[in-house]
Amino acid sequence: MLGGAAGGLAAATLAGTAFTGTASGSTGGPRPHENEYGGYLFSYFTGEGSENGEQVYFALSEGNDPLRWRQLNSGAPVLRSDVGTGGVRDPFILRSPDGGRFYQIATDLRIHGNGDWDGAQRHGSRAIVVWESDDLVDWSAPRLAMVSPEAAGNTWAPEATWDAERNVYVVYWASKLYDNPDHTGDSYNRMLYATTTDFVSFTEARVWIDRGWSVIDSTVIQHNGVYQRFSKDERGADDANPYGKMVFQEQGTALTGEWTAVREGIGHGAISSGEGPLVFRSNTEERWYLFIDEYGGRGYVPFETTDLASGDWRLVTDHAMPGSPRHGTVLPVTTAEYDRLLAAYGG
Numbered sequence: 001m002l003g004g005a006a007g008g009l010a011a012a013t014l015a016g017t018a019f020t021g022t023a024s025g026s027t028g029g030p031r032p033h034e035n036e037y038g039g040y041l042f043s044y045f046t047g048e049g050s051e052n053g054e055q056v057y058f059a060l061s062e063g064n065d066p067l068r069w070r071q072l073n074s075g076a077p078v079l080r081s082d083v084g085t086g087g088v089r090d091p092f093i094l095r096s097p098d099g100g101r102f103y104q105i106a107t108d109l110r111i112h113g114n115g116d117w118d119g120a121q122r123h124g125s126r127a128i129v130v131w132e133s134d135d136l137v138d139w140s141a142p143r144l145a146m147v148s149p150e151a152a153g154n155t156w157a158p159e160a161t162w163d164a165e166r167n168v169y170v171v172y173w174a175s176k177l178y179d180n181p182d183h184t185g186d187s188y189n190r191m192l193y194a195t196t197t198d199f200v201s202f203t204e205a206r207v208w209i210d211r212g213w214s215v216i217d218s219t220v221i222q223h224n225g226v227y228q229r230f231s232k233d234e235r236g237a238d239d240a241n242p243y244g245k246m247v248f249q250e251q252g253t254a255l256t257g258e259w260t261a262v263r264e265g266i267g268h269g270a271i272s273s274g275e276g277p278l279v280f281r282s283n284t285e286e287r288w289y290l291f292i293d294e295y296g297g298r299g300y301v302p303f304e305t306t307d308l309a310s311g312d313w314r315l316v317t318d319h320a321m322p323g324s325p326r327h328g329t330v331l332p333v334t335t336a337e338y339d340r341l342l343a344a345y346g347g
Contacts (some may be wrong), residue, residue, distance in 0.1 A: 038335030040345035044328025059322035262312030276327030
């Protein structure tokens, strides 16, 4: 591993580089009122086990019940990538602050047919795939946006959070960084971030999380002025580290500031391992849901809490997920958006 040199490498490698893409978007203004929400949209991929598994699938909740889902588009992909590797994983949807624009970003990666996970982290894509829409039904063509530096071997599970204080989106993802142009030797995944206002031009990438071992799959939610961040600890589980291959929770008051530990090993004992966390608030009550992918097992397993900052998550056993969802996003949608999605893509 790069070990103690990692911080120096990251600082030297990531400073002073900006990246540019090719389209436009909108920012600013309020989100819909809670009483306008009529359900939830689930965007996900289904895995590398099939030809079409690394594309984007949609499901809709049964009204405002986030534990009951129906697949859309007869279970076929809704969005396909024909750029970069031709595959997409870990799709993430966010709504612009004015509510008038949606961005879907995803990992540019195709593992089906090759299974080369090592190569994917040494010579993988440095770009993310971006779609845009103003109604969740009609989407732009996919495009690539370069965000990672030349030292990066991969750009995994990109997500974004609006920073109202700075009027920018903070975009974050996992990358292994290398200290040589051939990307040989050992490394580990750090979480990097950049900022953008339009998902076209991005600031230079900077290190966001570096624990000295691989951390991936970060996701963030804000409540009462505090951000809660959930990430996966990629270390193997053993007596010295019982919470390896599990999700942990941190909190902070600034997206790019300091974070403090809340909970390690969420779901330990209830699930065998966990990754791809997604978190969202109930449309109807003071309750939050955390879905964790028990990869190699049951797939997404839901947890819930009425105290987001506590780190106390309760396993939910009564649920009906859509068909084989892997790492994705649940987005609250208005009744009009819900009806439009159902009319466009059916069941």
